[in-house]
């Protein structure tokens with residue numbers, strides 16, 4: 001596409017096979033509006049973030065106000081963007097469903113099952129993001145990805161919900177079956193912008209799935225700062241994958257695992273509310289820490305608030321709450 | 329030069345809005361209005377509000393103010409709560425280095441939207 005562009009008209013917005021040439025001194029927002037595109041806009045001064053757009057190569061100065069995860073995905077403020085070269089705008093189409101084959105299934109606890117899937121086509125994601133499973137009834141449910149792209153297989157941890165349509169289906173699937181998935185989505189993933197920043201990963205139940213992906217991804221990308229993973233559950237037998245986590249922490253001294261339960265704590269668990277334990281675990285580093293919060297949406301909101309009130313910067317709190325799906 | 333620019337513009341306000349929101353969440357006189365709200369969305373709105381009342385680049389209309397607070401009227405939102413907001417606004421601006429004159433000016437601007445906030 002780029003070779004067909006006239007160099008004198010270098011400041012161009014490229015949408016697939018369409019383009020909008022920008023006039024001298026015009027922002028991306030002004031260009032979109034002049035071309036008749038119904039683009040959202042607000043303050044036009046880089047404050048309100050309403051005019052956010054996504055592209056492959058946004059000018060860095062138009063991303064300054066955004067969270068690191070949004071920057072990493074190419075989001076930028078159209079009112080602050082004055083590109084000097086062709087700007088390849090992201091497609092607004094949702095990702096198409098693809099097929100994935102169940103390669104292994106394994107029980108991790110009384111109600112959590114691990115599935116490993118091999119996608120039939122290229123599936124791009126960042127560890128900690130989630131995918132949608134499309135059920136034959138047209139129901140769509142989201143599941144977090146615990147694996148790294150370099151693993152080759154997609155790893156999911158699915159908790160069986162009583163009477164649950166899609167979790168029940170995923171618990172019944174056998175090796176060799178095909179599942180329809182699409183993705184990836186979500187804002188809760190590691191961005192390697194500061195290898196020394198302390199990271200605090202907190203989740204309950206299958207909130208561990210994205211946290212495991214995020215922790216392994218950070219280690220894989222050479223993170224040196226402390227990575228503190230707090231996994232919560234009602235009682236000790238609700239915590240799963242404990243040996244695997246302990247082994248990972250043995251291999252990587254910067255990683256520590258903090259199991260936490262509400263009742264019946266043994267010698268290896270802390271007992272207490274997950275948000276209070278998370279604040280304690282972060283300790284004096286809380287002010288510089290980046291937090292990743294995953295799991296049930298009510299819990300994530302409590303965690304968000306408690307960490308914020310304890311002094312964590314709102315911009316450093318990343319979360320993808322597991323909201324219960326709206327039917328279907 | 330606007331107060332917004334004198335106090336350090338966007339980077340200074342990004343940090344100050346967290347402090348402002350923390351003051352509101354921990355003040356028992358107003359915290360119950362924030363019980364079930366989406367924190368990220370609130371912080372973005374508070375930042376736009378702080379920017380607006382200090383003469384910075386933000387769009388904030390009477391209509392926005394009305395619709396943003398409508399659902400709080402049934403929870404008892406009243407003049408005394410707006411006073412608390414103005415009190416914390418002042419403390420936040422002083423923390424950023426504002427002079428008493430500036431604080432008074434911002435308070436009068438915030439007061440000018442009081443009727444919109446309270447749906448009058």
Ligand SMILES: Cc1cc2nc3c(=O)[nH]c(=O)nc-3n(C[C@H](O)[C@H](O)[C@H](O)COP(=O)(O)OP(=O)(O)OC[C@H]3O[C@@H](n4cnc5c(N)ncnc54)[C@H](O)[C@@H]3O)c2cc1C
Pocket residue numbers: 130139141142143144145157158159160161162163164165166167168206207209210320321322323324325
């Ligand atoms: C971003 C995101 C990531 C997610 N990641 C995971 C994951 O990694 N692993 C995982 O197991 N789930 C995850 N979920 C939850 C998952 O998407 C489904 O909501 C869950 O599996 C239930 O779907 P279902 O079709 O089995 O139940 P449904 O048929 O939708 O629900 C059956 C009944 O159970 C109730 N119910 C639904 N969810 C729960 C719950 N959590 N606890 C108690 N009752 C419930 C419903 O209200 C309904 O009455 C995630 C959700 C989101 C939004």
